[in-house]
Amino acid sequence: MTGQAAGGHEMDATSGLSPGTADAGGPEPLLELVAARAAYGPIEVLHGVDLKVEAGSVLALLGPNGGGKSTTMKVCAGLLPLTGGDLRFAGRRVNGISAQDAARLGVCSIPEGRGIFANLSVRENLWVATGTGARMEEMEEAAYSRFPILGKRRNQLAGSMSGGEQQMLALSRALGSNPAVLLLDELSMGLAPMIVTQMYDTVAQLVAEGLSILVAEQFARAVLPIADTAALMLHGRVVSVGRPDEIEEQLSSSYLGG
Numbered sequence: 138m139t140g141q142a143a144g145g146h147e148m149d150a151t152s153g154l155s156p157g158t159a160d161a162g163g164p165e166p167l168l169e170l171v172a173a174r175a176a177y178g179p180i181e182v183l184h185g186v187d188l189k190v191e192a193g194s195v196l197a198l199l200g201p202n203g204g205g206k207s208t209t210m211k212v213c214a215g216l217l218p219l220t221g222g223d224l225r226f227a228g229r230r231v232n233g234i235s236a237q238d239a240a241r242l243g244v245c246s247i248p249e250g251r252g253i254f255a256n257l258s259v260r261e262n263l264w265v266a267t268g269t270g271a272r273m274e275e276m277e278e279a280a281y282s283r284f285p286i287l288g289k290r291r292n293q294l295a296g297s298m299s300g301g302e303q304q305m306l307a308l309s310r311a312l313g314s315n316p317a318v319l320l321l322d323e324l325s326m327g328l329a330p331m332i333v334t335q336m337y338d339t340v341a342q343l344v345a346e347g348l349s350i351l352v353a354e355q356f357a358r359a360v361l362p363i364a365d366t367a368a369l370m371l372h373g374r375v376v377s378v379g380r381p382d383e384i385e386e387q388l389s390s391s392y393l394g395g
C-alpha cells in the first residue's frame with residue numbers, strides 16, 4: 138500500500154507514518170504510547186503512560202513541572218528508550234527506534250529551548266535543517282512566506298532575535314522535513330501572551346494543512362483553544378484525558394498558568 142501521509146510523506150505500510158487502516162475498527166492513531174515506562178538511570182519517571190495522537194489532531198499534554206511531559210516527548214521522538222510498554226507509529230510497534238529513524242518516519246520534535254543554533258544566522262539555521270533532505274530554496278521560501286519577519290532577519294544571528302522569532306525559526310526548521318507529527322515542548326516558554334497566541338494560531342493553521350501535533354504545555358490556557366484532546370499528567374502518569382472543556386474543569390488554577 139502506498140499513499141500520502143498527513144505531512145506529505147510518500148510511504149508504504151511498513152516504512153512510513155500514515156493514518157493506517159489496520160482493521161475494521163478504524164484508522165490507527167499516528168502516534169501512540171501504551172503503558173509506557175521510562176527512566177533516567179535507575180529512577181523511573183514514566184510509570185505506564187497511555188496516549189494517542191490521532192491523524193490531523195492536536196493532543197495537549199498538560200501538567201505542572203516535573204510531571205513527565207518532556208520525558209514523554211523524548212520517548213516519542215526516539216530520544217529516550219522505553220523500559221516498558223510500547224511506542225507505536227501508525228499502529229506499528231517501534232520500541233527502541235532511534236531519533237533518526239523516528240524522524241524518517243515523519244516524527245519531528247522541537248525541544249524545550251527550541252533547539253536552534255544561537256551563533257548561526259537564520260539562513261544558516263535553515264541550511265543546517267536541510268540535512269533532512271529539504272532544498273534550501275524551498276526551505277527559505279516556506280519559512281519567509283509563513284513568517285515574513287524571518288526574511289528580514291535572514292542574516293541576523295538566531296541568538297540575538299526575540300523569543301517569538303526564535304520559535305518561528307524553530308518551527309520553520311522542523312517543517313522543512315515535512316513531518317507528519319510535530320512534537321512541541323513548551324512552545325509558550327518565555328514568550329509574551331500575544332506572541333503565544335500568534336504561535337498557536339500558526340499551529341492551528343498547520344493542523345488545518347494536515348499535520349498532527351503533540352504539544353506539552355504548562356500554560357494550559359494557551360493551548361486548550363486549539364486542542365482536540367487534552368491529557369493531564371502528574372507524577373509520571375496521565376491522570377485524565379478528554380476534550381479540553383472536560384479537562385479544564387479538572388485543572389486546578391495553578392495548572393492553568395494563572
Ligand SMILES: Nc1ncnc2c1ncn2[C@@H]1O[C@H](COP(=O)(O)OP(=O)(O)OP(=O)(O)O)[C@@H](O)[C@H]1O
Nearest residue numbers: 177182200201202203204205206207208209249355
Ligand atoms: N536528564 C534527566 N536526568 C534525571 N532526571 C530527569 C532528567 N530529566 C528529567 N528528569 C526528572 O524526570 C521527572 C520528569 O521530568 P520532565 O522534564 O519530563 O517533566 P515536565 O513535566 O516536562 O516538567 P518541566 O515542564 O519542568 O520540564 C522529574 O522528576 C525530573 O526531575
